[in-house]
Every structure is written in C-alpha cells, then in structure tokens.
Amino acid sequence: MSNVKALPLLEPETPAPTPAPTSTPTSVAPCCPPLNERPLTADEAERTAAMFKALGDPVRLRLFSLVASHEGGEACVCDISDVGVSQPTVSHHLKKLREAGLLASERRGTWVYYRVEPSVVAAMGAMLGAAAPTGMPTGTG
Amino acid sequence: MSNVKALPLLEPETPAPTPAPTSTPTSVAPCCPPLNERPLTADEAERTAAMFKALGDPVRLRLFSLVASHEGGEACVCDISDVGVSQPTVSHHLKKLREAGLLASERRGTWVYYRVEPSVVAAMGAMLGAAAPTGMPTGTG
C-alpha cells in the first residue's frame, strides 16, 4: 500500500476497514471540537481547513461523491471518465483527496481502487453538524 | 469571482425580510443528496464546492468557529482581532463566508454582527454525515 503522507488529522486507531454495517463504536477521534464549541486554534484551523479545502473543488467533490456512492464503497479509476477533466488531472485530484485523508487507495492487479475514509468524513460532519443545531439559542428571531 | 451574492445552495422558500446587507435563507432545504447516495452532477458539485471552499481557509475557519462559538450565537467584528491577519483581511474573509451563505451579517448601530446560518451548515453536515456510515459521533458528551 503506497500510503502518501496522510494528514495527521485524526488517529487511525481502527486499521480494519470495518465492513460490519452494525453500529461499531468506531472512536471518531476528531482533531477538533465542534465549530461552535470554542474558537479553533491556529493549528487546529490549519489542519481542519486542509480537509474542507480538499472538498472545495467541484472536480474533487464529484470524484469524492463518485467513490462514496459507488457500489461496494470503492471505485476504480477506470470507472471515472466523465468529470470533465483529463486523466492526469483526475489522478492529481485523487492524490489531493488522499493526502487530505478523505480517500484511501489500493492497487489490485491492474487497477487502482479508491474508497472513502469514514472516520475523517465523520469527523468533518460532526464538526459541522454540531455547529448548526436545529434550534439556535437566538433570543430575537 | 464577481459573483457577489448568496449562493443558491438551498432554496430560500421563506422570503426573509433581509434585515442585513445579505439575503438570509432560513430553512433546511439542501441542494444535494448525501455524498454517498449518488455522484453529484457538475452543477451540484459547483454549488456545494463553493461552500466547502469557504471553510477551506484556516483564517476563515477560525473566523467561522469564532462566530459560531461566540456568546449569543453572534459576534461583532470588534471581537475579532487575533486571527493573525489585518483587519481588512478579516473583513475580506467574512465577506467570503457571507457570500457562501455560511454567515449572515447585520449592522446594529456602530458595530456589525455576524452569525451562523444554521441551515446551510446543517446541509453541509448532512452531506458529510451520511457519507460516513461507520461512526456516530453522538457518544459521551
């Protein structure tokens, strides 16, 4: 597994891909608290922004969505050919997503498969989800 | 980027009275399905990526977190002065966050207050949360 230097955003304490759909107590060890808990420090912001930045490009977002929604939870690069950019550019963006920790790649024979890193994405969702409660404590409305 | 208007990410079905220099959508009507439901279209990706991109900068993320975590759910620009950049730059980033629909601003007398747009942030969290099935963040508080 050629693992590029993934961002140390959260600690990958779960090496297993956890294929069990059951409610596994996957310890989502996010680097940062919810965005509305306290102001992020400069370092926290630096690391977290790198993740959001990775999804801040339309092509990358399509690639990520393509992988995330693909059958089996993973997609081969060969499955990707309609995102509007050349193949080298696709590879470039996949690398970015990998470096951000959002995707993981694995070579199986001729093809390379990409799959989503659930914990990292969950951590991002947690930061956002808690930052937007359905009922804001706004007095005046 | 001359697109200086709130992104049509979610449909403002409730015509807010626009008390602020920016429109204020107030309803959770996400533009897009969870990222693992189906591949996003080019248009969906374009709109959604703009939001993630807004949080893809460390300074903006700190500003957002600062506003989101501030007492009362809103913060005056005067409360912000330790993010490491000059005041005009702060204003610039706040504008970006406003244009992305993540923040709303309102002038009250001398000061300008910024607050989080819960629906937009919730929409982002929903897209991510559902894309990471393994690992529910709601554990021990």
Add this chain to the structure above:
DNA sequence: CTTCTATGTTGACGAATGTCAAAGCAAGTG
C-alpha cells in the same frame, strides 16, 4: 523481453486566492 493498457508524476502556464496599505463609507460624539 517486448508490447499494451492503466495510473501516476513532471513541467509549464494562466487563473484564482490571500494578504496588506491606503482610501472610502457609516455611525457616534462634542
């Protein structure tokens, strides 16, 4: 080994971005 297919990497280039200094608007005070 040679050849073919599938991906990744390198180098280059235009466009977008983040930053600040300076000037400009808005609101309060005397």
Add this chain to the structure above:
DNA sequence: CACTTGCTTTGACATTCGTCAACATAGAAG
C-alpha cells in the same frame, strides 16, 4: 460642523491552484 471609531472597498502583489501535454511507472499478456 469637525473629529473619532468601526468596518468595507480598492489596488497591487506574491503565492497557490487547476489544468494539460509529455513522460514515467506498474502489471498483464504474448
């Protein structure tokens, strides 16, 4: 009105980013 404070806009700059063409690498097949 002049003066002060708070925030935004403008203009300029260096850096980063997204993109492609060309080349390089990894397996598979003969």
